[in-house]
Amino acid sequence: MSNAAQHHPVPDPHRPVLDPRYAQPFPKAVLPVLRNPQLRKNVAHAIDVIQAKRARLVTEKADWQQLRSAGAAIRSHLLENLAAYLEEFEARCTEAGGMVHWAADADEARRVILDILREENASEVIKIKTMTSAEIQLNPFLEAAGVHAYETDLAEIILQLGEDEPSHIVVPALHVNRSQVREIFARRMGLKDLSDDPHALTAAARTYLRQKFLTIPTAISGANFLVAETGSVVVVESEGNGRMCLTLPRTMITLAGIEKVLPRLQDLEVMLQVLARSATGERMNPYTSLWTGVTPGDGPQRFHVVLLDNGRSQMLARETERQTLRCIRCAACMNSCPVYRQTGGHAYGSVYPGPIGAILTPQLMRMHHAQTLPFASTLCGACYEVCPVKINIPEVLLELRSQVVNQERRQGARFFDPMYLGLRIANLIFSRAWLFHTAQFCGRIGLRFFTRGDGWIHSLPSIGGKWTQTRDLRGLPPQPFHAWWAERNRTGRQEAK
Amino acid sequence: MSATVSTRRQILDRIRAATQSVAKAPDELAGAYTALPRSYVRRGGLTQQARLALLIERLREYDAEVVECGPDQLPAVIAAQLDESRKRIFVAPPGLPSTWLAPGFHWKIDHDLPAAEIEKAEGVVTAASCAIADSGTIVLHHSAGEGRRVLTLLPDWHLCILYASQVVETLPEYFSRCRRPPTLATYISGPSATADIEMTRIKGVHGPRFLHVILVDDLGAPTILN
Numbered sequence: 001m002s003n004a005a006q007h008h009p010v011p012d013p014h015r016p017v018l019d020p021r022y023a024q025p026f027p028k029a030v031l032p033v034l035r036n037p038q039l040r041k042n043v044a045h046a047i048d049v050i051q052a053k054r055a056r057l058v059t060e061k062a063d064w065q066q067l068r069s070a071g072a073a074i075r076s077h078l079l080e081n082l083a084a085y086l087e088e089f090e091a092r093c094t095e096a097g098g099m100v101h102w103a104a105d106a107d108e109a110r111r112v113i114l115d116i117l118r119e120e121n122a123s124e125v126i127k128i129k130t131m132t133s134a135e136i137q138l139n140p141f142l143e144a145a146g147v148h149a150y151e152t153d154l155a156e157i158i159l160q161l162g163e164d165e166p167s168h169i170v171v172p173a174l175h176v177n178r179s180q181v182r183e184i185f186a187r188r189m190g191l192k193d194l195s196d197d198p199h200a201l202t203a204a205a206r207t208y209l210r211q212k213f214l215t216i217p218t219a220i221s222g223a224n225f226l227v228a229e230t231g232s233v234v235v236v237e238s239e240g241n242g243r244m245c246l247t248l249p250r251t252m253i254t255l256a257g258i259e260k261v262l263p264r265l266q267d268l269e270v271m272l273q274v275l276a277r278s279a280t281g282e283r284m285n286p287y288t289s290l291w292t293g294v295t296p297g298d299g300p301q302r303f304h305v306v307l308l309d310n311g312r313s314q315m316l317a318r319e320t321e322r323q324t325l326r327c328i329r330c331a332a333c334m335n336s337c338p339v340y341r342q343t344g345g346h347a348y349g350s351v352y353p354g355p356i357g358a359i360l361t362p363q364l365m366r367m368h369h370a371q372t373l374p375f376a377s378t379l380c381g382a383c384y385e386v387c388p389v390k391i392n393i394p395e396v397l398l399e400l401r402s403q404v405v406n407q408e409r410r411q412g413a414r415f416f417d418p419m420y421l422g423l424r425i426a427n428l429i430f431s432r433a434w435l436f437h438t439a440q441f442c443g444r445i446g447l448r449f450f451t452r453g454d455g456w457i458h459s460l461p462s463i464g465g466k467w468t469q470t471r472d473l474r475g476l477p478p479q480p481f482h483a484w485w486a487e488r489n490r491t492g493r494q495e496a497k
Numbered sequence: 498m499s500a501t502v503s504t505r506r507q508i509l510d511r512i513r514a515a516t517q518s519v520a521k522a523p524d525e526l527a528g529a530y531t532a533l534p535r536s537y538v539r540r541g542g543l544t545q546q547a548r549l550a551l552l553i554e555r556l557r558e559y560d561a562e563v564v565e566c567g568p569d570q571l572p573a574v575i576a577a578q579l580d581e582s583r584k585r586i587f588v589a590p591p592g593l594p595s596t597w598l599a600p601g602f603h604w605k606i607d608h609d610l611p612a613a614e615i616e617k618a619e620g621v622v623t624a625a626s627c628a629i630a631d632s633g634t635i636v637l638h639h640s641a642g643e644g645r646r647v648l649t650l651l652p653d654w655h656l657c658i659l660y661a662s663q664v665v666e667t668l669p670e671y672f673s674r675c676r677r678p679p680t681l682a683t684y685i686s687g688p689s690a691t692a693d694i695e696m697t698r699i700k701g702v703h704g705p706r707f708l709h710v711i712l713v714d715d716l717g718a719p720t721i722l723n
Contacts, residue, residue: 042695045696046695062538066536079516081516104504104508198697238692239690241703243646243683270535283631286686287684289682290681295680313512316512
């Protein structure tokens with residue numbers, strides 16, 4: 001029996017699928033994006049702006065590399081000792097009046113949250129942007145159970161009202177431009193005369209939400225960090241919608257992945273310095289909130305934390321994969337990725353797109369889905385260079401690629417796949433000198449028919465045409481290297497005599 | 498509840514099994530933590546004047562208004578700021594000095610005011626715990642002079658009074674000043690903002706759209722932090 005299957009909505013052909021179990025493989029999923037110039041323009045524009053701001057503020061920080069090293073060390077230490085720090089967090093949070101729940105998977109987390117909402121008699125709930133809730137597909141589940149969730153982050157409102165899905169983990173509506181936002185708001189908020197000025201659009205969102213903040217008594221948030229030492233939760237935001245949700249309601253539910261813990265409060269001095277700079281190119285985001293359990297007279301008087309595993313504990317065993325969980329969700333990797341820049345986030349078929357998504361999603365799916373994602377990269381390493389906690393994403397990508405290949409090999413799948421066939425033939429040829437020389441000889445003769453006067457091959461037939469469709473290939477030189485080397489040695493020796 | 502208890506056991510067991518080769522023994526954990534490399538800048542090198550200048554520059558860069566004054570001028574400067582705001586109804590936390598509550602305005606003191614009452618106020622005046630020059634950040638620990646969290650959230654206009662002795666240069670300096678960890682904290686860096694539409698920074702979404710800071714020159718006077 002799977003609750004997940006029960007509440008999975010009928011796929012809407014106009015809505016991107018961000019569930020790795022149902023999404024198209026990456027090479028197929030990118031096709032509609034590549035044919036959508038407006039979307040690509042929106043993504044490229046937004047990314048160029050963030051990248052430029054980030055670069056300026058990172059250059060300004062003379063100790064940036066030292067901060068990265070400390071960030072990586074703190075997060076590694078945390079993950080290696082995760083059980084101890086989780087227990088410490090649980091104890092401190094409980095002492096401070098919080099209720100800590102544990103959820104092994106998405107299904108359990110959804111049910112724990114629904115049980116709390118039922119206890120509160122909640123039919124509506126306000127939400128701070130949380131990718132973890134998108135990971136467990138909380139909103140459609142709550143809707144089916146009769147609880148309407150109001151997203152309150154501007155980007156999330158755009159997506160919720162536009163019946164769209166997030167394409168970025170920090171700026172989820174980055175693929176939507178101002179006139180598209182205007183159209184969505186005008187239609188869904190009934191504002192016929194709304195202009196497409198971002199100020200007017202922002203003001204419309206403020207008005208739309210104000211009464212909801214003041215009247216809906218239950219809220220759901222994610223967490224940027226949990227502090228083991230104090231049992232505190234930290235939420236980082238810009239708009240103030242977060243502060244509204246975690247201050248005004250009577251009851252607060254925080255959903256957090258088990259890897260979100262930091263050992264001590266002081267660790268924030270590293271994380272807060274690198275997070276906003278990496279994420280939005282700000283020295284510090286406008287609002288950072290920290291709270292500890294329940295404070296009499298200030299904020300929600302009932303507070304729950306749901307600690308979510310959902311595949312994370314499986315990633316802890318080996319260092320290569322474990323580093324994935326160091327992630328603090330700044331999105332610098334996707335902003336720097338040449339592949340993401342062209343495809344945007346929806347093609348990744350997961351709420352976690354870009355390079356971090358390419359390594360996180362398949363692992364969260366225990367390598368049963370999203371197997372094409374580790375290949376959605378050029379391995380250029382830009383993501384590793386910008387990562388504030390030094391996750392070696394290319395290294396993890398390669399490891400996951402080999403896992404996918406071994407898995408397919410074991411299953412005997414793709415035995416006749418042209419790529420695998422080609423690689424097996426190459427293996428045969430490259431391991432025997434005589435075969436290699438013969439193949440070279442044949443290739444030299446064969447390719448001569450396709451090499452033009454300028455020394456370049458502009459088009460090849462059949463499968464080779466896929467290469468020459470978009471690029472030229474240099475023709476083979478008249479003499480292979482080993483022949484040239486042998487000749488050079490001969491003539492060199494003669495000259496010496 | 499029993500389902501959750503066994504889930505807890507199950508998750509912790511899985512984590513322990515996966516990390517058994519790297520996890521430290523309980524008595525070695527603190528030592529391993531202390532040994533983590535921290536070669537980043539802990540303490541800034543600016544003079545007091547340069548530190549204050551940096552704070553002002555960074556606050557202004559993110560659209561906060563800053564004025565400076567001496568301790569004796571403070572009540573008059575507060576009154577002038579309130580006057581300039583063209584607002585009449587203000588809320589204040591119960592712990593503010595009475596001299597800060599300028600006459601001629603309608604003051605509501607927050608003795609557990611309902612949110613709807615605070616929402617009706619046009620502005621709020623508070624003290625602060627600390628400020629960080631490097632990032633232009635104001636720190637509230639929500640003590641009696643800083644008010645409950647809701648107080649600095651609903652009104653559209655926030656006037657924050659900050660003493661020069663409360664200003665540190667770097668974020669690590671702030672954390673080393675926290676002798677007791679705060680149970681509540683809000684770090685404010687400029688007024689509420691968003692860049693969700695085409696990465697255009699728009700000032701003021703849900704939090705106060707206007708942030709004013711009075712920086713009081715009390716050099717040599719004792720800090721009121723913690």
